[in-house]
Amino acid sequence: MDVRSTLSYLYWLFCQFELITCSYLMEPWEKVLFYSFNLAMLGLLLYTTYVCVAFQASSAFQLLCSFLGTPRENALAVVK
Amino acid sequence: KNGVSNGTLYKKTFIEHFEQAPMYVAVFTFVGFAVGTIFGYLRDFMRAWGLEKRNIATEREQQKDFVPLYQDFENFYTRNLYLRIRDNWNRPICSVPGPQFDLMERVTDDYNWTFRFTGRTIKNVINMGSYNYLGFAETDVNALKTVTRELEKYGTGVCSTRQEMGTLDKHVELEKLVAKFLGVEDAMVFGMGFATNSMNIPALVGKGCLILSDELNHTSLVLGARLSGATIRIFKHNNMQSLEKLLRDAIIYGQPRTHRAWRKIIILVEGIYSMEGSIVRLPEIVSLKNKYKAYLYLDEAHSIGAVGATGRGVVEYFGMSPNDVDVLMGTFTKSFGAAGGYIAGKKGLVDFLRAHSHSAVYATSMCPAVAEQIIRAMKCLMGLDGTTQGKPPSFLPSFLPSLISAATRASLWVWVLLAQAKPHPAARKYCNGSVKEILLIVILIL
Numbered sequence: 001m002d003v004r005s006t007l008s009y010l011y012w013l014f015c016q017f018e019l020i021t022c023s024y025l026m027e028p029w030e031k032v033l034f035y036s037f038n039l040a041m042l043g044l045l046l047y048t049t050y051v052c053v054a055f056q057a058s059s060a061f062q063l064l065c066s067f068l069g070t071p072r073e074n075a076l077a078v079v080k
Numbered sequence: 081k082n083g084v085s086n087g088t089l090y091k092k093t094f095i096e097h098f099e100q101a102p103m104y105v106a107v108f109t110f111v112g113f114a115v116g117t118i119f120g121y122l123r124d125f126m127r128a129w130g131l132e133k134r135n136i137a138t139e140r141e142q143q144k145d146f147v148p149l150y151q152d153f154e155n156f157y158t159r160n161l162y163l164r165i166r167d168n169w170n171r172p173i174c175s176v177p178g179p180q181f182d183l184m185e186r187v188t189d190d191y192n193w194t195f196r197f198t199g200r201t202i203k204n205v206i207n208m209g210s211y212n213y214l215g216f217a218e219t220d221v222n223a224l225k226t227v228t229r230e231l232e233k234y235g236t237g238v239c240s241t242r243q244e245m246g247t248l249d250k251h252v253e254l255e256k257l258v259a260k261f262l263g264v265e266d267a268m269v270f271g272m273g274f275a276t277n278s279m280n281i282p283a284l285v286g287k288g289c290l291i292l293s294d295e296l297n298h299t300s301l302v303l304g305a306r307l308s309g310a311t312i313r314i315f316k317h318n319n320m321q322s323l324e325k326l327l328r329d330a331i332i333y334g335q336p337r338t339h340r341a342w343r344k345i346i347i348l349v350e351g352i353y354s355m356e357g358s359i360v361r362l363p364e365i366v367s368l369k370n371k372y373k374a375y376l377y378l379d380e381a382h383s384i385g386a387v388g389a390t391g392r393g394v395v396e397y398f399g400m401s402p403n404d405v406d407v408l409m410g411t412f413t414k415s416f417g418a419a420g421g422y423i424a425g426k427k428g429l430v431d432f433l434r435a436h437s438h439s440a441v442y443a444t445s446m447c448p449a450v451a452e453q454i455i456r457a458m459k460c461l462m463g464l465d466g467t468t469q470g471k472p473p474s475f476l477p478s479f480l481p482s483l484i485s486a487a488t489r490a491s492l493w494v495w496v497l498l499a500q501a502k503p504h505p506a507a508r509k510y511c512n513g514s515v516k517e518i519l520l521i522v523i524l525i526l
Contacts, residue, residue, distance in 0.1 A: 020111060020112055021111060021112060021115050022112045022113075022115045022116045022119075022164075023115070025116075025164040025165060026119065026164075027191055030119060034115070034119075
C-alpha cells in the first residue's frame with residue numbers, strides 16, 4: 001500500500017526530527033512546551049511571509065501585466 | 081591527519097582511513113546540544129526557585145556561603161543531559177557473554193533518576209559489546225573439562241601474593257606457555273589486566289625518566305605513568321612526525337632544568353586502540369626507537385589473539401620479530417575469556433619484575449582455574465590440543481620432505497624386486513653380475 005509506506009516514511013522523518021532536537025528525551029510537559037514554541041515560531045514566520053512577500057509579489061505581477069497591455073512612460077509607475 | 085607514513089618500512093601496504101562525518105551531521109549535533117542546554121537551564125531555574133523537586137546532591141544551607149560545589153559545567157552536563165539518556169548504559173546481565181545473553185529488566189518511574197529491577201529477564205539479547213573476541217568465554221561442559229578438574233583440585237582462592245606463597249605450578253606452566261606463544265624468552269602473569277599496567281610501569285621507570293605516551297592511551301597506562309613519577313610527554317595519536325620531534329627534543333635538550341640526559345626514554349603505545357580502532361604503526365615506531373635508543377612498551381590488550389595470521393598480535397601482523405619490542409604486555413580478558421595480564425620479554429626484564437613489581441609483592445596472584453582456562457585457550461590457538469580449530473592448516477609443507485624421501489625409497493624397492501627377476505644385459509658389460517649388490521648398497525645408504 002503506497003499510503004502505508006508514505007506514512008511510515010513520514011513517521012521516520014518525525015523520529016529523526018525528535019532525535020535531532022533532543023525532544024525524544026524530554027518529559028511530556030517539556031515536549032508540549034517545545035512543540036508549542038516551535039509551532040508559534042513557524043506561524044509567525046508564515047504570517048510575516050504572507051504580509052511582506054504578498055505585496056511584493058502583487059506589484060511584480062501588475063508590472064508584468066502592464067508589459068502585455070498598454071506601454072507606460074516609466075516602468076516604475078504602478079497601476080493603482 | 082596522522083602525517084605521511086614511511087611506506088618503505090611496511091612489508092605489505094598499510095591503509096587506514098577513518099571517514100569524516102558529513103557537515104549536516106555536525107550541525108544537527110550542535111542543534112541538539114543547544115536545545116538540551118536551553119532546557120537544562122530552564123530545569124535548573126525551576127529547581128532553584130522551588131518549582132520542581134530536587135533529586136540531586138545540593139549543598140546544605142550552611143554551605144551556601146562557601147565555594148559552590150555543583151555549578152561547574154561537568155555537573156550541569158551530568159544533571160541535565162547525561163541523566164536523560166543514562167538508562168542505555170550499565171545494565172546488569174545474567175548469563176555468559178556469548179553471541180547472545182540475558183539481560184535483567186530495568187525500568188525507571190521518574191525519568192532516569194532512580195531505577196528498579198522488575199525481576200524478569202530479557203532473553204537472547206544480541207551481544208555487540210563484549211570483549212569475547214574468539215568465543216572462549218563459554219559454558220560448554222566439554223570445553224571446560226580441564227578447567228573443572230583444576231577447580232576441583234585447587235579450589236578458587238590462592239590467598240597469597242606471588243612472592244610469598246602464591247606462586248603455583250599452574251602459574252609456572254602458564255608463564256612458559258605464554259613465552260612460547262609469543263616467541264620470547266620469559267613471561268610473567270598477573271591477576272588483573274589493569275593492575276598489570278598500573279603496577280609495573282612504576283617499577284620500570286621512575287624520576288628522571290621520560291615517558292612518551294600516545295594521545296589516546298588507556299587509563300591504566302596513564303595511571304601507571306603518573307604513579308611512576310617520570311616526566312610524561314604526549315604525542316599525537318599514531319603520528320610519527322610528532323613522536324620523532326619529541327624524541328629529538330628530548331635528546332637535544334635533556335631534562336627540564338638541569339639539561340642532563342634522560343635516564344631512560346620509554347614509548348607507551350597500544351596494539352589496537354579500543355575506542356578508535358586504529359592499529360599502531362609498529363615498523364615506524366621500532367625504527368625510531370632503534371635510531372634514538374629508546375625503549376618500547378607495547379600494550380596488546382585488544383590485539384593479542386585477535387590480530388595476526390596465527391593470533392600472535394600486532395608483531396606478527398606487521399611481520400616483525402618479538403625481539404624488536406622491549407616490553408610486550410597484554411591481557412587475557414579479551415581474546416582468552418579469562419582475567420589477568422602478562423608482561424613478556426627478555427629474561428632479565430621478567431626476573432627484575434618478579435622481584436620489583438608492586439603487583440608481585442602485594443597483589444594476590446591469579447586463580448588457578450582461570451590460569452587453566454588461559455592454558456586451554458592458548459593451546460587451542462597454537463594447535464597443541466590436537467585439533468586444528470585454532471591453528472590454520474599448514475600441515476603440507478612440514479611433511480613434504482619426508483613424503484618425497486618415502487616415495488623415492490618405495491620406487492627403488494620396486495626397481496630392486498624387478499631387477500632380481502632378470503638382470504639387465506647392458507649393465508653386465510660394465511660389472512659382472514654385481515648390479516644387484518650395487519643397488520642394494522645404494523638403497524641401504526639412502
